[in-house]
Amino acid sequence: MADATPRKPAKATLLILGGSAEAADLARAAVERFGKRLRVVTSLAGRTAAPKKLAGEMRIGGFGGEEGLAAYLQAEDVRLVIDALHPFAVVMARHAVEACAELSVPRLALRRAPWVRQAGDHWIDVPDAPAAAQALIERGVTRAFLASGLKDMAAFAGLPTIWFLVRLVDPQPEPLPLERYGLIFARGPFDAAQDELLLKRHGIEAVVSKNSGGKASVAKIVAARALNIPVVMIAPPAPPPGETVATVPAAISWIARHL
Ligand SMILES: NC(=O)c1ccc[n+]([C@@H]2O[C@H](COP(=O)([O-])OP(=O)(O)OC[C@H]3O[C@@H](n4cnc5c(N)ncnc54)[C@H](OP(=O)(O)O)[C@@H]3O)[C@@H](O)[C@H]2O)c1
Incomplete structure (x- = not known):
């Protein structure tokens, strides 16, 4: 039936x-x-x-x-x-x-x-990750916070004069393609006061960031503003x-x- x-x-x-x-x-x-x-x-x-x-x-x-x-x-x-x-x-x-x-x-x-520049920001606008690496070299930066993600990491390879602080969500099976770096693991949203402490503790001279907008990862930008540190800002596509x-x-x- x-x-x-x-x-x-x-x-x-x-x-x-x-x-x-x-x-x-x-x-x-x-x-x-x-x-x-x-x-x-x-x-x-x-x-x-x-x-x-x-x-x-x-x-x-x-x-x-x-x-x-x-x-x-x-x-x-x-x-x-x-x-x-x-x-x-x-x-x-x-x-x-x-x-x-x-x-x-x-x-x-x-x-x-995307985020827009505010009073007190020192942004160096670049079109992509290779240009961000070039901007660090030209300014003689020796300690940078690399918050632009794993994908573009290769653009910062072969730079022995720069130590990078890299923040990732998960540990990676392979070493990063950077000459000198330190790793921290954390998942956003991040807090501006804590990011300020982090930048200070590691003696960071410049932050590298994608201009991805939103609230979850803006803390590092706010922290850099508070500490008068330049941000090498990669423009969004x-x-x-x-x-x-x-x-x-x-x-x-x-x-x-x-x-
Ligand atoms: N790019 C960043 O900076 C960034 C930052 C934070 C979060 N994310 C997120 O992380 C994911 C990967 O980013 P990406 O820049 O590597 O992507 P992508 O370069 O645009 O994509 C590469 C490949 O990853 C797969 N893929 C990407 N997003 C997917 C999704 N939402 N669902 C299923 N497959 C997906 C696709 O594989 P197939 O060709 O096999 O379909 C795609 O061809 C995205 O979902 C993105 O929203 C990216």
Whole structure:
């Protein structure tokens, strides 16, 4: 006999490309607001060993390029994509642009505003990590706080005159490609007063930072301002093409319009 029980319609899936504080906030807000109608999945690259639990579902690991992402969107019947990536995650952002365009899946980018220079800041603006390394050399810096992430570390290799203080989330299996360095492990959000102590304790003469905006990692910038220390600031890449919003409420309104 045929099963007469009506099948529950599957919920539409929202895929959030995560890795930023805003992605976590968005997942929470989307589950709260649309949880009855929407399956909320946040994707993480898997760079940290024990990521914080997020609202809704989590999936971890690369998709396998643009084709892999397109296959995932189809297999999971993803109706909406919000790219809430860290502003420097440009490869994944490009894959999302391409896969969503190919399958006509609506896509939004959520990008927080970059930090802007304030009174008392001594920023040295550079376009990328190699230029940041060059700026340290030109200024004769001997002790720098390298807060620009593991990915661009190679740009600071082969600099025997500079000792780097590097803050990472997890210990790494391999030594860093730096001549001289010290490591600390911590996960944001960071505190400005504690970062000030850290910079003082290690005799830091310059901070290297990506201009990634947001609150979670601004502490080092505030601390450098307080201590009159220069910040070698790496400019953020242009956001991906298409609609971009800067806040979680604006992203929630976009979901409401597209459901
Ligand atoms: N770049 C930074 O400074 C920075 C800082 C803090 C946090 N993050 C976060 O860390 C992650 C990796 O950043 P990245 O700069 O290495 O990225 P990326 O260079 O743009 O991406 C490299 C590859 O990593 C995979 N990937 C990246 N983000 C993913 C995600 N959210 N879900 C599934 N796979 C993802 C993709 O692999 P496949 O091609 O196999 O799909 C992608 O091609 C991102 O989620 C980003 O938001 C980055």
